[in-house]
Amino acid sequence: MSQKNNIGTWIGFAAILVWCLLPVVWIISLSFKSVDETASGSPQFLPKDPTLDNYRDILSNGDFLAALRNSFGIALIATFLAVVFATLAAYAIARLEFKGKRLVLSLALAIAMFPVVSLVGPLFDMWRTFGLFNTWPGLIIPYMSFTLPLAIWTLSAFFREIPWEMEQAAQVDGATSWQAFRKVIVPLAAPGVFTAAILTFFFAWNEFVLAISLTSTTGSRTVPAQLSYFVGPDPFNPPYGQLATASVVVTVPIIVIVLLFQRKIVAGLTSGAVKG
Amino acid sequence: MAAIEMKNIVKRYGDGFPAVNDISIDVADGEFLILVGPSGCGKSTLLRMIVGLEDITDGDMMIGGKRVNDLAPRDRNLAMVFQNYALYPHLTVYENIAFPLRLAGASDSEVDEKVREASKTLDLDEHLDRKPGNLSGGQRQRVAMGRAIVREAEAFLFDEPLSNLDAKLRGQMRTEISRLQKRLGITTVYVTHDQTEAMTLGDRVAVLKRGILQQLASPRELYENPANLFVAGFIGSPPMNFVPAKVDGDYVELPFGKVRMPSDKIATAQGKGLLIAGIRPEHFEDASVVDSDKLTDETTFDAQVDVVEWLGNEAYAYVPFEAPPEVQEQLTQLEKDLDGESMRTQLVISLDGASRISEGDTATIWVDARKIHLFDPATGDNLTLDAEHAGIVPGAEAAARAEEVGKEQDAVQS
Numbered sequence: 001m002s003q004k005n006n007i008g009t010w011i012g013f014a015a016i017l018v019w020c021l022l023p024v025v026w027i028i029s030l031s032f033k034s035v036d037e038t039a040s041g042s043p044q045f046l047p048k049d050p051t052l053d054n055y056r057d058i059l060s061n062g063d064f065l066a067a068l069r070n071s072f073g074i075a076l077i078a079t080f081l082a083v084v085f086a087t088l089a090a091y092a093i094a095r096l097e098f099k100g101k102r103l104v105l106s107l108a109l110a111i112a113m114f115p116v117v118s119l120v121g122p123l124f125d126m127w128r129t130f131g132l133f134n135t136w137p138g139l140i141i142p143y144m145s146f147t148l149p150l151a152i153w154t155l156s157a158f159f160r161e162i163p164w165e166m167e168q169a170a171q172v173d174g175a176t177s178w179q180a181f182r183k184v185i186v187p188l189a190a191p192g193v194f195t196a197a198i199l200t201f202f203f204a205w206n207e208f209v210l211a212i213s214l215t216s217t218t219g220s221r222t223v224p225a226q227l228s229y230f231v232g233p234d235p236f237n238p239p240y241g242q243l244a245t246a247s248v249v250v251t252v253p254i255i256v257i258v259l260l261f262q263r264k265i266v267a268g269l270t271s272g273a274v275k276g
Numbered sequence: 277m278a279a280i281e282m283k284n285i286v287k288r289y290g291d292g293f294p295a296v297n298d299i300s301i302d303v304a305d306g307e308f309l310i311l312v313g314p315s316g317c318g319k320s321t322l323l324r325m326i327v328g329l330e331d332i333t334d335g336d337m338m339i340g341g342k343r344v345n346d347l348a349p350r351d352r353n354l355a356m357v358f359q360n361y362a363l364y365p366h367l368t369v370y371e372n373i374a375f376p377l378r379l380a381g382a383s384d385s386e387v388d389e390k391v392r393e394a395s396k397t398l399d400l401d402e403h404l405d406r407k408p409g410n411l412s413g414g415q416r417q418r419v420a421m422g423r424a425i426v427r428e429a430e431a432f433l434f435d436e437p438l439s440n441l442d443a444k445l446r447g448q449m450r451t452e453i454s455r456l457q458k459r460l461g462i463t464t465v466y467v468t469h470d471q472t473e474a475m476t477l478g479d480r481v482a483v484l485k486r487g488i489l490q491q492l493a494s495p496r497e498l499y500e501n502p503a504n505l506f507v508a509g510f511i512g513s514p515p516m517n518f519v520p521a522k523v524d525g526d527y528v529e530l531p532f533g534k535v536r537m538p539s540d541k542i543a544t545a546q547g548k549g550l551l552i553a554g555i556r557p558e559h560f561e562d563a564s565v566v567d568s569d570k571l572t573d574e575t576t577f578d579a580q581v582d583v584v585e586w587l588g589n590e591a592y593a594y595v596p597f598e599a600p601p602e603v604q605e606q607l608t609q610l611e612k613d614l615d616g617e618s619m620r621t622q623l624v625i626s627l628d629g630a631s632r633i634s635e636g637d638t639a640t641i642w643v644d645a646r647k648i649h650l651f652d653p654a655t656g657d658n659l660t661l662d663a664e665h666a667g668i669v670p671g672a673e674a675a676a677r678a679e680e681v682g683k684e685q686d687a688v689q690s
Contacts, residue, residue, distance in 0.1 A: 168329050169362035171349040173376040173423065183375075187366045 024251075030244035031055070038240040054245035064246060066218040067226035071250070074136055074222060075204035078143035082151050082200045083193060085144070090155035091181065095167075105153075112149035120213045127214055134216045142214075143204040151196035158192030159185065194261045205254065223250045277462050278340030278430040279305045280326060285335035287321050287487070293688045295321045297487040297681055298335070300670070303431075308457050308464045310478035312471060314510070314615040316685075318487035319467045320435055326465060327356050327433050339430055350379075355424035356433040360440065361416045363408040363423075369395075370404040373422040380427070394422040397456070414445045418452075425456070431463040438473065450476060469615075471511055475499070480667065483507050485613060486678040486685060493667020501666040504675040505606075505656040508554045508649060509614050514592065514624045518610070520603040521553035521650060528553060528648065531597040533577035537645045545650040545659040552603055554649040554658075557592065557624045562631035563640040576642045582622070584635050593633060595623040595641075606653045613682075 030038065032050040058064055093101060123142060124133070132138035162185060170180035186193065211225040218226070227246055232239035280303040287296035296318040303309045311319040324330035326337060328349035337344050344352050355376075363372050371378075373394055377387045395401050398418040408416055417437060424432055437453070438446045454477050457464050468474055474481045475495040483490045483498065483506070491503040495511075502508035508516045522529040523546055526539045530553060545551060563576050583594040599607065599621045607621065625641060633639045650659045656675035663669070 163360065163362065165358050165360060165362035166364065168349070169356070169358055169423075170364075170375075171329070172327055172354065172356045174350045174353075174379040174427075176348075176350065179379060184364055188364075190366075 027244045027247050030240055031248045033241050035239065035241060039237055054241045055249075058242060058245045058249060063218050063229070064223075064226060067221050067223045068250070070136070070218075070220055071205060071222040071224075072253075074139050074143065074220075075201050077136070078140045078147070078204045079197050079200040081140070082144045082147045083197045086148055086151035086155050086196055087186065087189075087193060089148075090152045091159055091185065093152065093156045094159035105156075108149035108152050111145065116146065116209055120209060123210070124213055133214060134220050136220055138214050139204075139207075139210060139220065139222065142210055143200075143207060147200040147203050151200055154196045154199070155189065155192050158189045162188050198257065198261055201257065202254065205250075277305055279303060279307075279338075280431060280463060280465065281336075281338040282322070282326070283336040283338065285322065285325060285337065286333045287318070287325060287330065288333045291688055294681055294684055295487050296325070297677075299484070299487070299489050300335075301482055301489065301492060303463055303465060305463055306461045308454075308466065308477060308479045310474045310481040311465065311467045311484060312469065312474040312481055312510070313484035313490075314613060315469060316486075317484040319469075319484050321487075322484070323356075323433055323435055323465060323467045326431075327354050328352050353427075353430045354433055355427055355429035355431070356435065357417075357420045357424050357437045359436045361408075361420040363416055363419055365408050368405055368407055369400060369411070369419050369422075372408065372419055373400075373426050375423060376427045390426050391422075394426045397425065398422050413441050414449065417441065417449055421453075421456070425460065429462070431465065432457070434464070434466040434468075436468055437466075438468075439470070453477065471513065475511070481511075483510060485675070486681045488674055488678045488681060489670050490674045490678070491667060491669050497665055497667045501662050502554070502649065502658055503661060503666055503669040504658055505552065505554070505610055505651045506613060506675050506678070508651070508658070509610050512556060514557050514626075515614075516554045516556050516649075517623050518552050518554055518603075518607055518651075519597065519621075519623065520599050521551045523548065523551060523650070527574075528645075528650070530577070531599075532579050532595075532641075534574070535577070535643055535645050535648070536572075536574035537648055541646070541648075541660050542650070548652060548659065550600065550602060550653060551659070552606065552651040552653050554651055555643060556647065557626035559644040559647040560623075560625040560627075561642045561644075562627050562633050563642040564632070565628045565630055566642045571642060575645050576640050578638055579623070579641050581625075581633055581635060581637050581639050584627075584633060586629075589629045591627040591629060591631060591633075593625040593627055593639070595625060597621055597623060603653055606656075610656075 026045070029046055031054050032052070033047040034049065034051050034053060037048060089104075092098075093105065119142070127133040127138050132141070166184050166188065167180045170184045171177070175183065205222075206224060207222070208224040211222045212228060215221040215225060223246070227243060230239055230243055230246065232242070282299055282301045282303075285296055285299045286294075288294050299318075299322060301309070311322060313319050321330055325332050326339075328344070328347060328351075332345050339352060339354070364375065367375065370391055373391045374387045377390060382390075391404075392401075395404055398421060400415070400418055400422060403411060403415060403419075408419060411419065417440075420437070434453070438449050441449060450473055453466075457477075466473075466477060475498075478495060480492060480494055481498055482492045485506050491498060491507045493501070498507060498511045502511060502516075505518070509518070519530055523542060524534070526536055526542055527534045528537050528542065563571060579595045581593045582596050585592040585594075604621065627633060648660070651657065652659055654676075661669070
């Protein structure tokens with residue numbers, strides 16, 4: 001009986017693995033194929049003649065490198081600001097009793113539900129008037145606003161989990177409210193902070209609609225938007241190899257970040273704080 | 277180190293809930309004071325007002341002669357051990373103990389010296405590099421104490437520090453706390469609902485009910501001279517027996533028979549009608565093991581013993597009796613106040629281990645009439661109180677006032 005279960009588990013496991021990884025493997029395989037191969041009528045799965053030409057081309061492409069720089073800068077700044085604001089807001093929501101607390105929370109949720117596309121037009125007009133069109137802040141501000149609600153919700157859940165006594169003990173030990181927050185509450189909420197940071201970073205890194213609409217030059221265009229300009233010489237024959245290569249290049253930072261922070265997102269960090 | 281003076285402290289929450297009502301207690305420098313009472317009596321609230329985690333509605337809180345009402349907790353220089361320890365889980369034991377020192381900006385060498393000293397005192401040396409999550413309950417408790425003693429605080433405050441430990445460890449830690457306090461000679465306020473801790477640890481014990489001080493006295497005074505029914509029922513285990521009584525001259529009429537009491541003691545209880553007599557289990561004895569010179573017809577009665585629990589050194593005999601309804605009501609209410617459940621009215625008698633009384637016997641029981649207390653059922657006050665040896669009783673009818681506050685509290689909550 002248990003043997004049968006085991007086999008079932010493994011089959012399910014393999015199925016999910018194939019389902020998830022097949023597209024990724026396909027893109028990686030594509031990135032090693034030459035133009036001739038991708039243009040041929042029946043491309044096989046593995047490259048016949050693996051080549052690094054695509055990578056060489058991509059990494060010497062000034063526009064792509066500029067886009068990569070924009071992506072990093074915009075995503076990192078947006079993440080940082082969103083996490084800082086969300087931490088402060090979530091702490092206030094979790095700890096303080098004030099009028100309109102529910103309103104703030106539901107408003108935050110409403111913003112998160114608002115379709116991004118419907119804001120593109122107004123934002124485009126506004127940003128042109130304010131001189132924010134085609135600038136970094138022009139993307140950082142909307143990215144931050146759209147990720148704040150989720151970050152606030154995630155973090156306030158984490159803050160609520162931290163026993164009040166932690167903070168009170170710190171205050172009795174001689175800490176100011178700010179010291180108690182910084183030295184006790186924030187470290188304890190670290191898993192939440194990292195979760196919020198990762199979610200925000202992913203959103204900013206992958207966002208396309210705003211990136212393509214609110215930028216006009218490589219001065220502030222991010223990678224997802226830049227990829228749509230990879231047209232190649234023949235409009236009916238996009239450079240699949242290069243597109244795939246660019247995708248691989250932009251996916252690498254995401255994988256690295258997840259692997260790095262995975263260790264930080266340790267469940268049960270608060271265990272042992274109180275009676276076990 | 278400093279004395280703590282509480283002057284007419286009042287705490288009323290935003291919704292009008294009167295948690296602490298006009299409590300005045302002076303804690304002398306170096307004294308070990310216990311705040312004790314059933315749950316909801318305001319003892320933890322009072323402690324949190326001392327440390328500054330709770331605002332004081334009215335009254336003056338003086339620490340070392342200085343009014344601290346408006347000072348933040350960090351400016352009061354007190355050390356507190358929380359019920360759930362409140363250790364910082366992301367820091368090692370060493371850093372947990374060092375935390376107050378680091379906040380105070382102590383140098384690394386000073387921190388190291390003091391932490392090592394505290395850890396030696398508390399036997400934590402081998403655990404310094406571990407995180408609180410990997411420690412047992414007793415070890416966590418010691419770390420919490422280490423964090424308190426590492427500073428030169430004005431006073432220690434304990435909020436039910438042992439309630440999360442098992443019975444054996446609780447006994448050990450109790451002795452440990454007592455030893456530590458005596459050695460450091462630091463003013464200590466200790467909140468508990470456990471009357472064993474209250475009796476064994478405190479220099480003085482403050483018994484609270486519904487946010488009103490009932491009696492403030494040494495454990496012995498509380499035990500021998502309870503100010504009212506509530507204190508009498510709360511202190512002592514097994515608890516004091518309460519039986520209906522009528523005074524007739526020098527005699528007091530109990531459900532089992534008439535007993536003669538010393539006339540000076542009974543004088544204050546004359547002409548009050550139906551009373552409640554309080555007799556501790558150990559003030560009864562099997563007449564057959566009592567010295568014959570103590571035995572008279574006036575101090576013995578016959579009773580049908582229902583159940584006997586023999587413990588080796590002593591035995592508990594249970595004798596059921598019927599209480600008249602007016603007393604019954606008072607006793608049921610008392611039982612409720614003491615967090616208990618109202619059981620059948622029965623007498624618990626502590627017998628000598630040598631006693632041969634067994635279940636179902638009709639035994640002759642001797643009662644030490646000098647130790648009987650008589651309580652007024654209406655106010656709960658002890659009519660036989662020896663005021664000189666009762667510590668501080670904040671005005672008569674503290675119990676009755678607590679009753680009124682209780683009604684107010686219930687009204688707010690409902």
